[in-house]
Amino acid sequence: MDTVLHYLAESGQWMRPWISDISMAMMACLLVVFGSDINMILRRYLSGTNFLIRTCAFIFVNAFGYGLLIVAVSPWLATKLTGLSNLWLLTVVLGTFVLLGTWAQRNNQV
DSSP: OHHHHHHHHHHHHHHGGGHHHHHHHHHHHHHHHHHHHHHHHHHHHHTTSOHHHHHHHHHIIIIIIHHHHHHHHHHHHHHHHHTSOHHHHHHHHHHHHHHHHHHHHHTTOO
């Protein structure tokens, strides 16, 4: 068991230089998985409004909203991931991507 924990900890240490990239990938995956739901809610909310208003809302939410979310939340997430031990870092990263992949599969996005 100590050997397994040792290799898991080494793998977590190997991931450290790429924490900011990993956190950005997590945020991008979240937006890919939930972006269609967000756009569907926006479409329902804005149905029947002027074309120009719908277009501006689409641009604002997709370009600025999603972009700001990635730019603002990714560094915060990277900070939180940096605080984890090597073993927990690997576990959280793998677990997050497995959960996102499972969620996407169940919602027919894969």
